[in-house]
Structure formats: C-alpha cells, structure tokens
Amino acid sequence: MEENHLFPVFFKLHRLHVLVVGGGNIGLEKANAMLENCADATITVVSLDFLPELEALTHQYPNITLIKKSFSCGDLLGKDLVIAATNDKDFNYHVWEKAKGSKVLINVADTPELCDFYLGSIVKKGNLKIAISTNGKSPTIAKRLKQVLQEAIPDTLDEVLNKLSLIREKLTGDFASKVKKLNSITEVLVKPESEGV
Incomplete structure (x- = not known):
C-alpha cells in the first residue's frame, strides 16, 4: 500500500501572492476555488487568452490581475505559490521546471506527481473549514465526501x-x-x- 505523505496545512491566502498560468477552464476553476475561500487573495493569471468568466472576476475581486502574455520565468518573481493550469501537459511541465528552479511551491493540474500541494475539496460552515484530499487518487470521491459533510454538519x-x-x-x-x-x-x-x- 502506498504511503500518504501529505501534511494538511491551511494557508492565510490573503498574505500570499498566487500565480495561475492558464486562462481557460482549469485556470478559472482554480481561481474560483481560491476566491471562494479568500475573497482577498492576490492572484495573477498569465495567459494568451482568457475566458470571459475569468475576465468578469476582475470586476468582482480587485486583487485578481490578468496579464495577456505567454508565461516566462520573470512571472515567478514575488510569487509564493504557482498553479500550472493549462491543458498542455508539456507546457505545464515547463512551468513546473521553472517553479522548482525558483523554489516556488507548485500545483500542476491533473498531474499529482508534479504537485507540491493539492487544492482539496473544502467544506465550509462559517469559521469551520474542513479540507478533503484523496492524495491525488480521486478528486471525484473528495467532491462526494464534501457533499456528505456539507449536509451532515449543522449550520448552527x-x-x-x-x-x-x-x-x-x-x-x-x-x-x-x-x-x-x-x-x-x-x-x-x-x-x-x-x-x-
């Protein structure tokens, strides 16, 4: 049986600067997940194109910045976390190499072996937050557990x-x-x- 080496940590996201590389569905999903948990998160998204829904987030959240360009090493300067969120595995690997070289923690979408951290399914009830991870094995199971806990834990x-x-x-x-x-x-x-x- 494979050992689970994950150590759950809750980041104070309002104190960090996150770089998301990718302006499509994956980038939108990751940005939304962070903003749902911390509306004050500082997020920079770098991409050649952006979904309209991602552009709309900039009107609702002043700390999200979209930069229309291809990713470069300079984008890592001053960033605390990176999320490679494109649907191009080779390009995501390139982002991973640069992040590792800069000693910046990185999450590579749909590539658990390249992730320093995962974005778990989050159950929120006021000040209570429970993060669920399946060690990258099945995000679908994490999503289902989230639904069960969300219903089971009373709002009070x-x-x-x-x-x-x-x-x-x-x-x-x-x-x-x-x-x-x-x-x-x-x-x-x-x-x-x-x-x-």
Whole structure:
C-alpha cells in the first residue's frame, strides 16, 4: 500500500501572492476555488487568452490581475505559490521546471506527481473549514465526501464555535490547563446519546 505523505496545512491566502498560468477552464476553476475561500487573495493569471468568466472576476475581486502574455520565468518573481493550469501537459511541465528552479511551491493540474500541494475539496460552515484530499487518487470521491459533510454538519455549528472562542479567551492558566478545561466543556459533543446527552 502506498504511503500518504501529505501534511494538511491551511494557508492565510490573503498574505500570499498566487500565480495561475492558464486562462481557460482549469485556470478559472482554480481561481474560483481560491476566491471562494479568500475573497482577498492576490492572484495573477498569465495567459494568451482568457475566458470571459475569468475576465468578469476582475470586476468582482480587485486583487485578481490578468496579464495577456505567454508565461516566462520573470512571472515567478514575488510569487509564493504557482498553479500550472493549462491543458498542455508539456507546457505545464515547463512551468513546473521553472517553479522548482525558483523554489516556488507548485500545483500542476491533473498531474499529482508534479504537485507540491493539492487544492482539496473544502467544506465550509462559517469559521469551520474542513479540507478533503484523496492524495491525488480521486478528486471525484473528495467532491462526494464534501457533499456528505456539507449536509451532515449543522449550520448552527458556527454559533458553537463563536461561543467556545469566547470561553477560550476567558480561561486562565497555562496551555495544558486550558486544553483540559476545553476538553471537559466539549466532551458532550462526542458522547453517545445513550450516555444521557
């Protein structure tokens, strides 16, 4: 069985500058995924052509910039993440080579072996975000799990998170004692109903 070497990380996307190479359907999908999770994301899209839907995003999100040109090494300057989002595997490989040479993390669409990171399926309920990854094996399964979790997690969970945040701010003591108190408070969330919850 293949080992899963992924370590889930949540980026503060509003602090990063992302380069998307490709202005077609894949580029649009990747840009939308980022903007749905962080409307303040700074995204530069480089391509010779852009879908009208991608151009429309620039009116809604001021931090997305479209540059009509072919990708070059200079496009990597000042970028924190790169997404190669064209339907040309050879060109995506070229982008990957340049990104690796510049030590910039890269995601290459539909090519898991070239990805430093994946854009997982995201379940959002207020402040709660759950990222789902299948280690590049089946994005379709991740999408289905997202649907199941989206329906199963109550919308009121955000209220619970906000109240627990207030409690957490008022707790005194060291880290270990705060964790112990919060564990005691939240234990009711995982007790089986048969235990009198």
